Amino acid sequence: MRRRKIIHIDMDAFYASIEQRDHPQYRGKPIAVGGSPDGRGGVVATASYEARKFGVRSAMPSKKAQQLCADLIFVRPRFDVYKEVSRKIREIFQRYTDLIEPLSLDEAYLDVTEDKQNIGSAIEIAKLIRQAIRDELQLTASAGVSVNKFVAKIASDMNKPDGLTFIGPSxxxxxxxxxxxxxxxxxxxxxxxxxxxxxxxxxxxxxxxxxxxxxxxxxxxxxxxxxxVRGIDDREVQPNRETKSVGAEDTFPYDLVALEEMHDQIERIATILHERLERYGLKGRTVTLKIKYHDFRIVTRSQSFAQPVGDLETIIATAKQLLEATDPVDSKIRLLGVSLSNFEGLRVRTDDDSDQLRLEL
Missing domain, CATH: 1.10.150.20 (5' to 3' exonuclease, C-terminal subdomain)
Structure with missing residues (x-):
């Protein structure tokens, strides 16, 4: 059986790098793209590498990020700009293959077993793609090259930023x-x-x-x-993979017993979900709340709407109503999750075996 040639491309600190590219005053400084630490529920979407040196990470509450880095600059996300840059990156990919599986705006799998330009070498194609991204968009990308998706994805993370790693069959x-x-x-x-x-x-x-x-x-x-663990991954690159729901969830270091704490966590988790929905340009008809209790019992509650929703206020209010309908007083809750589904034909792609984008913090 002919071995596949798979490339995983992962943009380096995508949102933050675009902001530093477009705003010279941010270059070389620690910045975080996301919600302000002054409001409730602000979350870091992406941090520049200067900020990451202080321990600032994606999905971190903005208040905590500010505590780690006093000089951190918070920048509101410009998803319309990020989407346009992502479209241009996709056009670069399409010069070499049509077998492209986007995972988000800033990363994708490419199957170049048969490439359009008959280059034949996945390593050479990865080099050309990275160079085009640098020359045309003034951004950097890291690439992993191997014979399957799993190993290519791990390889792309080994020499970030601006790295290229090949892990061959042997x-x-x-x-x-x-x-x-x-x-x-x-x-x-x-x-x-x-x-x-x-x-x-x-x-x-x-x-x-x-x-x-x-x-x-x-x-x-x-x-x-x-x-x-034996290097076996038969999953194909799927250009038209459809996901049924997008969500975020968190397992807490201690059981939640106070309703106010539960509401605070729902606001934080819903904010992460909302930023993902903005990233993909999605709205859906069904909001679902997932609850895992201290005894590992899991319940889910959903509410559907006549028209698609995607605004943060509706998601938070609906999730809180679903929680209160379970009579949570005196409950011990170890996990909460919020998701949106029923996208009416809109597509978003994931890279795991589940139909939901999850976030473990």
Missing amino acids: RIERFMERLPVEKFHGVGKVTAEKMKKMGLHTGADLKKLTVAELIKHFGKTGRFFYKI
């Missing part, structure tokens, strides 16, 4: 054995902590478990872990 299995479990795509903080408590720190540790053992401990994702 290196994959050994590379996966050395990889820390928290670097596995799909492994968030909660799962990583669970793995480490089980003595599973690297891919080599995961490899010692049978597929049945992995499924027992991690559900259906265990089967994916079993294959990927």
